[in-house]
Structures are given as C-alpha cells and as structure tokens.
Amino acid sequence: MSETIPSASEASLDAGAKASVLIEALPYLRRYAGRTFVVKYGGHAMGDTAAASFAQDVVLLKAVGINPVVVHGGGPQIGAMLGRLGVESRFVDGLRVTDEATVEIAEMVLSGAINKQIVAAIHAAGGRALGISGKDAGLVRARKVSRETRTPDYQSDSAIEQIVDLGFVGEPETVDPNVITMATASGLIPVIAPIGAGENGETFNINADTMAGAIAGAMGAARLLLLTDVAGVLDGDGKLVTELDEAKIEALRSEGVITGGMIPKLETCLAATRDGCEAAVILDGRVPHAMLLEFFTASGAGTLVRAAENG
Numbered sequence: 001m002s003e004t005i006p007s008a009s010e011a012s013l014d015a016g017a018k019a020s021v022l023i024e025a026l027p028y029l030r031r032y033a034g035r036t037f038v039v040k041y042g043g044h045a046m047g048d049t050a051a052a053s054f055a056q057d058v059v060l061l062k063a064v065g066i067n068p069v070v071v072h073g074g075g076p077q078i079g080a081m082l083g084r085l086g087v088e089s090r091f092v093d094g095l096r097v098t099d100e101a102t103v104e105i106a107e108m109v110l111s112g113a114i115n116k117q118i119v120a121a122i123h124a125a126g127g128r129a130l131g132i133s134g135k136d137a138g139l140v141r142a143r144k145v146s147r148e149t150r151t152p153d154y155q156s157d158s159a160i161e162q163i164v165d166l167g168f169v170g171e172p173e174t175v176d177p178n179v180i181t182m183a184t185a186s187g188l189i190p191v192i193a194p195i196g197a198g199e200n201g202e203t204f205n206i207n208a209d210t211m212a213g214a215i216a217g218a219m220g221a222a223r224l225l226l227l228t229d230v231a232g233v234l235d236g237d238g239k240l241v242t243e244l245d246e247a248k249i250e251a252l253r254s255e256g257v258i259t260g261g262m263i264p265k266l267e268t269c270l271a272a273t274r275d276g277c278e279a280a281v282i283l284d285g286r287v288p289h290a291m292l293l294e295f296f297t298a299s300g301a302g303t304l305v306r307a308a309e310n311g
C-alpha cells in the first residue's frame with residue numbers, strides 16, 4: 001500500500017507543477033478579467049464527459065471574473081430527431097435547408113432539449129445559467145438567408161449560378177445584447193439557442209456559428225471560441241493551421257480545402273472580428289478542458305483567426 005503514497009519530494013514536485021500552471025495563467029487572468037468570451041459549443045463536441053468538462057471550464061471562467069456567454073449548436077441531434085420522425089434533411093454550404101416541419105423540430109431540439117441539458121450541466125458544475133434563445137427579450141432579430149450555388153456546366157466550360165431557397169434559415173439582422181448584460185451582471189451564465197424571430201414573428205433556424213459570431217461582434221467580445229470536432233482548420237496535408245486571416249482563408253477555400261460546416265465557421269470568424277470582436281479561435285471541443293488550455297497557457301490551441309487589418 002505504501003507504494004501508492006507519493007514521497008515528500010514527489011508531492012512537492014506535484015505541488016510545484018500545479019503552482020507553475022497557476023502562475024502561467026496569471027497574465028491571462030489579469031488581461032481578460034471583466035471581458036466577454038462568447039463560446040460556441042457545437043453539436044459534434046457534445047458527449048456526456050465532454051459536456052461535464054465544458055461546463056466546468058465555463059464555471060471556472062466565470063469564477064475568475066470573465067463573462068462567458070454560451071451559444072450552442074445541435075446539428076447532429078436535430079438530424080437524429082428528423083430521422084426518427086422520417087423527415088429528410090439536406091445541407092447547402094453547411095446550412096440545413098429548413099422547411100416548416102424542420103424549423104419546428106429544430107426549435108424543439110435546440111431550445112427545448114439541448115439548451116436545458118447545458119443549463120443543467122453548468123448547474124451540476126456549481127454555476128448558475130440562464131437558458132434562452134435569440135427570441136427572448138428581442139436578443140436576435142433574424143432575416144431570411146438565401147444562397148447562390150455554382151454548378152459546373154461541362155458543355156460550356158463555365159458555371160451555372162442558382163439561387164437556392166433555404167426556407168426558414170435566418171441570419172441575425174440586429175442583436176440587442178441587453179438581456180445578456182443583465183444576466184451576466186446578476187452572476188448568471190447566459191446559454192443561448194440559435195433560434196431567432198423574424199419581423200413578422202416567424203421562427204428562423206440560424207447556424208449556431210453565425211449566431212455566436214453576431215453576438216461576439218455586437219458585444220465587442222475579447223474572444224469568440226468555436227468548439228468543434230477537429231483540432232482546428234487543417235490544410236491540404238491535414239496539418240493544423242495555427243493562424244489565419246481573410247486572404248489565407250480565401251486561398252484555402254478556392255483550393256477546396258475548406259468545405260461543409262467549416263465554411264460558415266470561418267465566415268463567422270471574419271465577420272465577428274470585423275464587427276469588433278478581438279479574435280476568434282476554432283478548437284477541438286472533444287479535448288478535455290480545451291478552453292482552459294487555450295486561454296490560460298502560452299501555447300494556446302486550435303486556429304486563431306483575426307481580420308487582416310488587426311494584424
């Protein structure tokens with residue numbers, strides 16, 4: 001039994017290592033105290049253990065004086081429910097084509113199930129969360145989105161452009177962050193489902209990255225964090241790209257290296273940094289305590305995106 005008890009020198013090394021981790025965190029704690037971090041928690045990064053570690057990180061950020069604002073996704077979970085109900089679904093450039101039945105199910109899954117699971121996980125980690133959607137207190141007014149697609153026309157060697165009607169897919173038109181600042185000032189952690197109301201009260205399904213970016217931009221957040229299921233943006237050889245700006249993103253996109261859900265993710269990062277968010281980071285939400293490693297260590301993690309003019 002005695003072998004399992006660490007010797008005095010091992011114990012002090014362990015304590016020393018812990019102390020140096022905290023000391024390494026000190027400049028970041030000072031830099032970010034009182035600032036807003038918008039954290040987008042993607043559906044692919046949600047598992048039971050991941051949810052518990054995510055919630056602990058969020059509660060820790062709040063405890064050290066940072067204001068975390070959680071915006072969550074739930075794409076795979078919406079897909080599973082649509083499958084159970086026999087409703088077919090398809091994506092155009094990472095956006096789900098959303099008819100009337102789909103928007104009803106999306107709201108049910110996002111605002112009803114996932115939002116409350118995250119609130120419960122934060123409570124279990126010792127925090128207090130307020131679960132809302134973009135509809136609440138006029139947080140996000142949405143407008144309809146449409147997309148142009150280009151299909152190669154092999155006969156004329158050019159491309160055919162088509163406007164695709166995505167149905168009830170929206171994008172934030174206005175953001176009124178009042179409800180967020182009120183919640184934050186009362187010690188609550190806002191947890192936001194990516195659903196918004198149109199000007200006539202219709203419900204819009206909003207890509208969660210886009211929603212998080214609009215909120216981060218409107219609030220002038222110190223960071224927008226997009227937690228997903230890859231290490232960050234990967235180049236053509238599958239290697240992690242640690243920093244990106246608009247020109248580099250355009251180059252990777254035209255090479256066909258950035259596809260699917262990564263397209264709205266990077267568009268969001270750029271839009272948020274143009275609107276006033278200092279920087280955005282795409283990182284692997286499956287790694288335990290990914291957020292803490294990103295914020296409180298010198299090495300960081302994932303891909304950092306800044307608008308070119310910010311350097």
Ligand SMILES: Nc1ncnc2c1ncn2[C@@H]1O[C@H](COP(=O)(O)OP(=O)(O)O)[C@@H](O)[C@H]1O
Nearest residue numbers: 042043044228229230233234257258259261262
């Ligand atoms: N260049 C790229 N680097 C990394 N991931 C990419 C890239 N291009 C496309 N992707 C895809 O984007 C996915 C992340 O977007 P998405 O599935 O929408 O995640 P989430 O549900 O977390 O928002 C990755 O799992 C990957 O399949």
Ligand SMILES: CC(=O)N[C@@H](CCC(=O)OP(=O)(O)O)C(=O)O
Nearest residue numbers: 042043073074075095096207208
């Ligand atoms: C318009 C649109 O595509 N909305 C998304 C909303 C959820 C989401 O974005 O979830 P993830 O972040 O987990 O992908 C959807 O219906 O899947």
